[in-house]
Amino acid sequence: MMDDVSASAAGSSSGSGDRRNSKRPKYSRFTQQELPACKPILTPLWVISLFTLVGIIFIPIGLASLLASNDVVEIVDRYETACVPPSMINDKVGYIQNPAISKACARVLKVPKDMDKPIYVYYQLDNFYQNHRRYVKSRNDKQLRDASKAYETSGCDPEKTTVDGTPIVPCGLIAWSLFNDTYSFTHGNGESLIVNKKDISWKSDRDHKFGSDVYPKNFQNGALIGGGKLDSKKPLSKQEDLIVWMRTAALPTFRKLYGRIEMDLKENDIITVNLENNYNTYSFGGKKKLVLSTTSWLGGKNDFLGIAYLSVGGLCFFLATAFTVLYLVTPRKLGDPSFLSWNRNSGIQ
Template identity: 75%
Template sequence: MSTSAAGGAGSNDSNAGRRQSKRPKYSKFTQQELPACKPILTPRAVISAFLIVTIVFIPIGVASLIASHDVVEIIDRYDSQCIPPNVTDKVAYIQTPGEKPCNRTLRVDKRMKSPIYVYYQLDNFYQNHRRYVKSRNDEQLRDSKNANSTSGCDPEDSANGMPIVPCGLIAWSLFNDTYSFSRSSINLTVNKNDISWKSDRDHKFGSDVFPKNFQNGSLIGGGSLDENTPLSKQEDLIVWMRTAALPTFRKLYGRIEVDLEKGDVIQVNLNNVYNTYSFNGKKKLVLSTTTWLGGKNDFLGIAYLTVGGLSFFLAMVFTLVYLVKPRQLGDPSYLSWNRNPGGQ
């Protein structure tokens, strides 16, 4: 009987020990007893916060707009101008094999300091379409061991019974208009090195992957690739395959590394072979300088000015209300049960 009682007591002690072991270790963090900042939004604090936002945002907005306006751009739409006047069917003309040279004249209205970035701009081209974006095989682009891996590249996965490298609609539709520039009959060299993202060259396109069976199908989509140059060196392809999010986009073609002076006349010899006519697209050539903020973009400056102006307006409204009809902080008379003693 005593043994049973002892066993029972021991069992109770062990249960008590187990219950105590489940108790969390005390700390101010687990018990939410750490010091905390509990700001009280007094009228002065709110007005001060809005004024601080105003003081910070408005100068940034003004500086951003000034930097954007300092960017010099020359934009020339050439897709409609480079069609011979006797051509009525633009799609049939552009699909005819062979080069289609076109000469354009650009006038420099304001001094352009080097480097001058050369872009091509496409309108109404939806690179963000789901099927288009997915039509590639990153494993194939990265490693020569996966040259036969064409999953996801349909319908441009194979041609003549052989896999295509690089496969997919993105590579197949590679932009292939070319540009050359001259000033006073002197050629302006376009530097096409390092126009793509370094991370893309180093990690997404292999140095041992070479184009194979590319543009050998029955329907040619765009530009061709040098089969003796690895994909990591084909920077036009790398730039093109970083798909754009919007239907109107620019992609870097190269850099002119000499200054262009006001009044200069730039002769452009281009080859108009890329088909944007079948989907009513537009092609534009863009020459642009940059500032510390980048290219021309007024949105950032306007956004800062809008937020700063709105903050200033609210600060003035709250100040006026605070001065005209002040209210004591923590006044208990504003409590609902004090304003309506009957509970109504």
């Protein structure tokens, strides 16, 4: 009898010792993922209905997007090669770097369809990597916002100061490489088309990123000129070409807004463009294009969104049809949901 008691006592003490030494966490419905949750069972009817619903929603959106994109009238004219004099066609870099050679160039555009105002004028650059890390970082936002921070040039290498150490405002490679081709437009009847350059930049940029008391200083005064010059009598918040340029693009091919033409153009109208081909894209094999475009409720011309919606909607319809045929031809008996582990456990409790 004494042996049994001692044995049971020893067993209980060893059991309690095992529990104390165990690394098993305390039971919790949270840690064991047993909290109430939605656990849907995807039956053939649910899957077919879901794919059909997605197709019904996506295909009309895709069609509407494509129709809106097709309503946009766009004129694209590549001119960087056409504006090089024949005698300099084999030395384009020498042509663009020689200030003695006139950069004036005339282009003739024909309007393919009626273009309702406003007509947006863009310049497009190809093979220009504004997203390069060192290029993107070459600016100082404090200097752009506050006149008292004119000496803040950190991060602006290599365009931070002049030879004598005077700070450049605005400093950095982005401002230094400002696009400086210019365009003027004449209608076929000799009437000038005015390009409105007001409010072409983001209002948030004008109000918060570029100060109304910050004026250009020592800009493009070095031996190597990168791009356009700025009016030293206008604050940076009013120099919208600079503001547009300094919102860097994510891709090597991009468009930036140059202005708006507030006049309707009719089909087959002839537009003469007098431009100054100043910007050097020849050194890095870049391309320059002038773009005139209308807009729709969806924005500019872009077929990708409509094609993407139509592709997804069409794929969903195809899968719904395929699953329907498969279910009708070779039906499969569904299992009893009551045998699922979570249903079985809840029944036991």
